[in-house]
Amino acid sequence: MSIRNPYNALSFWFERLDAPLVPRAALTRDLDVDVAIAGAGFTGLWTAYYLKQLAPELTIAVLEAEIAGFGASGRNGGWLMSALEGSGAMLRQLPEAQAQQVRAQILGIIPEVERVLQAENIDCDFHRGGGLFAAARFDEQGERAKALLDELRVQGFGEDDYCWLDAAAASALVNVRDCRGGIYTPHIATINPAKLVRALASTVEKMGVQIFEQTPVRTIAPGLLETATAKVRARTVVAALEGYSATARAALPRHTIPVASKILVTEPLSPHQWQQLGFATRPAFSDMSRLISYAQRTTDGRLLFGARGSYDFGAQIRRDAALSAAEIAQQRRYLLDFFPALQDARITHAWAGSLGIPRAYRPHACFDRDSGLALAGGYVGEGVGAANLMARTLADLILQRDSVLATMPWAHSGPVANTLRHWEPEPLRWLAYKTIDRIFSWEERLCLDPASPHWKKSLAGRLADRAASFMH
Structure with missing residues (x-):
């Protein structure tokens, strides 16, 4: 104990x-x-x-x-990925021989960590269940997923690395609300x-x-x-x-600013609840929203769920891990939007922490x-x-x-x-973060509303694309 x-x-x-x-x-x-x-x-x-x-x-x-x-x-969130943020930009600029070396190094992350776990006799609840990036909750996620898969092919990743699952196959893995399909990859493991x-x-x-x-x-x-x-x-x-x-x-x-991420964990779920949710092979889960979400099934049968981030003026670091009652309620609303079957599930753990975002x-x-x-x-x-x-x-x-x-x-x-790009001074970076977050949130609200006119969703999508390009 x-x-x-x-x-x-x-x-x-x-x-x-x-x-x-x-x-x-x-x-x-x-x-x-x-x-x-x-x-x-x-x-x-x-x-x-x-x-x-x-x-x-x-x-x-x-x-x-x-x-x-x-x-x-x-x-x-306990994801161990053979992936790097920004790898697409790297790979597109390289000749194929060098790009092949880069892909090999990236895809070798999990095998190398697993080698060390065995060599040093480390138990961290390692489970290689792959990962599903679902196109769910609104139609635009399907378009975004197909575009991402095309981009991954341009980067040189094959069918064995990232493949498309239709709605039935994706839902069999993770039964997220209104699933239209998704991208599956074997290159994700979950750990403590x-x-x-x-x-x-x-x-x-x-x-x-x-x-x-x-x-x-x-x-x-x-x-x-x-x-x-x-x-x-x-x-x-x-x-x-x-x-x-x-x-x-x-x-x-x-060169780096802190962004807080917030996570919930449910009580251990019943076999009936897991039958409703899926996760039988314990894949990592995310959807194709610009507002980041992630989930995994823990070794003791709970669902861990994280969503979105926040940036405080002046790059203040969130040292207090505890979430307020209002923050827990908001995160729970996000959780139920993905998995309505968890309406009666009790939340037993909630916390936050600061991760680093380079310019x-x-x-x-x-x-x-x-x-x-x-x-x-x-x-x-x-x-x-x-x-x-x-x-x-x-x-x-x-x-x-x-x-x-x-x-x-x-x-x-x-x-x-x-070598490294510098972040803009305050208040520019705070204003930029808040503006981008509001554009992404506006786009998501429109996409989730069946009554939203197509022109408005299209406008929001174009603005969100521009905002996303600024981030890189």
Whole structure:
């Protein structure tokens, strides 16, 4: 039984942990190491893991403000994807031989994570049930899904990677309301992310990595991580803060902003309820709305459901995991719009967390050899899998390995400030986020209303397309 403390309430995932959530000791003295990493989420811990695998002689310290997995790594929807946000733009610009290498690296994410799980004897409730992106609830989603499938073909992904399911086949997987069909992919697994991130922390400790929790980093600079009580000097300094990047003064641009995502989990559902919902093979689920949604069936028979995001003025980070009664009610309305059969299901868990959105809407692994500064992130909500690939890439860059990963389009050498796009200053980015969100919401309301005239839905769709293009 876990010790009951505030960290257990961060998410359903943390509550399910067997090991007590007792913070590791804080750093109270100055330290000299080869590599200093700010952030003990997936990015920081995977980077430490691969650096130690490739160069066991390195001394590595990881500094974490709270506990390992406190941020998005322990609060997400539990999707492990062989996918990268922004990969389409990358692939379209490359000759086929290089594009084939990029696809191979992306599709290799799940196999590589599964290899590590077996090698390190890590149990994180890994289940490879694939994923369904359903065209549901309104007709326009069908058009959007077909367009996406065509685009995936242009990118070089085949029928074995992404295939179209008709309404009957898609509904047999997940019985979402008014399903018109959907795109199925085998390249998604579901996990308990808190189990993985906590086990990964224990694994790297056994490899000789030092982890200091309750140690917020105040300053990130070449050769230095500085806290309130200590300085860590290192040849290589890695910023692995993702949505929490603004918590430290850094010699880095404003390249990432925090966006909060909100998640509900139901009580364990009855066999009859699951018969109504589907999910028999436990696929991950989303639909084709621009307003993001995601779901999975947990190992103990609950439905986890997340929807939409929010951005606060000034890039404020949502530290409080608890949702208000109004927020829970709103998320429950979204849930019932997808799955009306859950009208009587009790909500047992609800939480929020901040993920990182880069200005370029694609992940990155950057290393400046001259300053020793390294950075990885930019996952746009797909970090459970993408962090593994970016960490492997970053390890190769830091160690100056002549590898395929070091040549990938997400791998960057040189000053980070010259590599990544900067977010616009406030109030421009807040106004842009709110405007885009309102356009997407307006489009969805029109599409859900059978009485909406076609011209108005068409106008909303064109505006939403323009808004989406601004995001990239």
